[in-house]
Amino acid sequence: ALRASFASKAQNENQNIQYHLQPQASFKVAVLGAAGGIGQPLSLLIKMSPLISDLHLYDIANVKGVAADLSHCNTPSQVKDFTGASELANCLKGVNVVVIPAGVPRKPGMTRDDLFNINAGIVRDLVTAVADNCPGAFIHIISNPVNSTVPIAAEVLKQKGVYDPSKLFGVTTLDVVRANTFVAQKKNLKLIDVDVPVVGGHAGITILPLLSKTRPSVSFSDEEIEQLTVRIQNAGTEVVEAKAGAGSATLSMAYAAARFVESSLRALDGDGDVYESAFVQSNLTDLPFFASRVKLGRNGVETLIPSDLQGLTEYEQKALEALKPELKASIEKGIAFAQKQA
Ligand code: NAI
Numbered sequence: 064a065l066r067a068s069f070a071s072k073a074q075n076e077n078q079n080i081q082y083h084l085q086p087q088a089s090f091k092v093a094v095l096g097a098a099g100g101i102g103q104p105l106s107l108l109i110k111m112s113p114l115i116s117d118l119h120l121y122d123i124a125n126v127k128g129v130a131a132d133l134s135h136c137n138t139p140s141q142v143k144d145f146t147g148a149s150e151l152a153n154c155l156k157g158v159n160v161v162v163i164p165a166g167v168p169r170k171p172g173m174t175r176d177d178l179f180n181i182n183a184g185i186v187r188d189l190v191t192a193v194a195d196n197c198p199g200a201f202i203h204i205i206s207n208p209v210n211s212t213v214p215i216a217a218e219v220l221k222q223k224g225v226y227d228p229s230k231l232f233g234v235t236t237l238d239v240v241r242a243n244t245f246v247a248q249k250k251n252l253k254l255i256d257v258d259v260p261v262v263g264g265h266a267g268i269t270i271l272p273l274l275s276k277t278r279p280s281v282s283f284s285d286e287e288i289e290q291l292t293v294r295i296q297n298a299g300t301e302v303v304e305a306k307a308g309a310g311s312a313t314l315s316m317a318y319a320a321a322r323f324v325e326s327s328l329r330a331l332d333g334d335g336d337v338y339e340s341a342f343v344q345s346n347l348t349d350l351p352f353f354a355s356r357v358k359l360g361r362n363g364v365e366t367l368i369p370s371d372l373q374g375l376t377e378y379e380q381k382a383l384e385a386l387k388p389e390l391k392a393s394i395e396k397g398i399a400f401a402q403k404q405a
Pocket of ligand 1: 096165
C-alpha cells in the first residue's frame with residue numbers, strides 16, 4: 064500500500080492531475096489511544112494508505128501535536144484530533160474502522176493479565192462510545208489482555224444491542240508477523256513467502272504457532288519446533304525486557320496493526336481475496352473466542368478457516384488442549400467483568 068501510495072502520487076504529479084480527482088476509496092478510520100507508543104507509529108503508517116479519506120486521532124492527552132505533525136504528510140487522508148471524553152463521539156461518527164491501542168503496556172515481570180484492572184475499564188468505555196456512535200464499524204482491539212478485552216467488547220456491544228461478531232477483532236497479527244520472521248530466519252527462507260498460521264489467543268501458551276502448516280512446506284526437528292514455539296510465545300516479553308521498563312512492542316505492533324487495517328479496508332473495498340488472523344468469536348473449538356485465520360469481506364469475517372486445525376501433529380494437539388483452560392479463564396474473566404458493570 065505504501066509503495067502504491069507513493070507510486071500513484073508520483074504518477075499524479077507527472078501527469079499534472081489534481082490529486083483529489085484520482086478515483087479512490089474513501090474510508091474513515093479512528094485510532095483511540097493515538098498519542099501512545101503504538102498509536103503514533105500506527106497512525107503514521109495508516110496515514111500512507113490511499114484507501115483512507117479521514118484519519119481521526121483520539122487520546123486523553125497529547126494528541127493535538129501528533130495530529131498537527133501527521134497532517135503535513137502529503138498523502139490523501141485528512142487528519143483530525145480529538146482530546147478527552149467530550150470529543151469522543153465526534154471522533155467516532157461515520158467511522159468505518161476503529162482501532163483501539165489505548166491503555167497501559169507491560170513492564171518487566173508483568174503478564175498481560177496484570178494489565179486487566181486498568182485496561183478492562185478503558186476498553187469498556189471506548190467500546191460503549193463505539194456502540195453509540197459507529198455501531199457498524201469494524202473494531203480492532205489491540206489493548207491487552209486481548210484474551211479478555213475482546214470478550215469485554217462483545218458483552219458491551221451485546222448490552223447495547225449492536226453486537227455483530229463478524230466485525231469485532233482482537234489483533235493477533237503481530238504473532239503471525241513474529242512467527243513468519245523467526246521461521247524465515249531459522250530456515251533461511253525468503254521472508255515474503257513464509258506464512259505460519261498462529262491460533263488460540265494472545266498471551267503466553269495461548270499463542271500457538273502451527274509450524275507443521277508453515278507455507279512453503281518445511282520440516283523442523285523436534286528441538287526446532289520447541290525453540291521456535293517458545294520464542295514466538297515469549298516474543299512480546301523479549302521486547303518488554305529489552306526496553307527495560309520503557310514499555311512493550313510498539314513499532315512491530317504498529318506495523319502489524321497497520322497491515323490488519325489495510326486488509327480490513329481492502330475487504331471493505333470489495334477485494335475478494337483477503338485473509339488475516341484474528342481473535343474472534345468462533346466455533347472452531349469449544350471456546351467462544353479463538354484466534355485463527357479468517358477470510359474478510361465487506362461485512363467483516365466471512366468464514367473462519369477450519370483446515371488449519373485439522374491434521375495437527377501430536378505436539379500441536381497437546382499444546383492446543385493445554386492452552387484451552389487458560390484461554391477459557393481469560394475469556395470468562397472478561398465476560399464477568401462486563402456483566403458485573405452492566
Ligand atoms: P502507551 O502507554 O505508550 O500508549 C497508550 C495510550 O493510550 C496513551 O497515549 C494513553 O494516553 C492512551 N489512553 C489511556 N487511557 C485512554 C483512554 N481512556 N482513552 C483513550 N486513550 C487512552 O502504550 P502502548 O505501548 O501504545 O500499548 C497500548 C496497549 O497495546 C497496551 O495495552 C499493550 O499491552 C497493548 N499491546 C498489544 C499488542 C498486541 O499484539 N495486541 C502488542 C503490544 C502492545
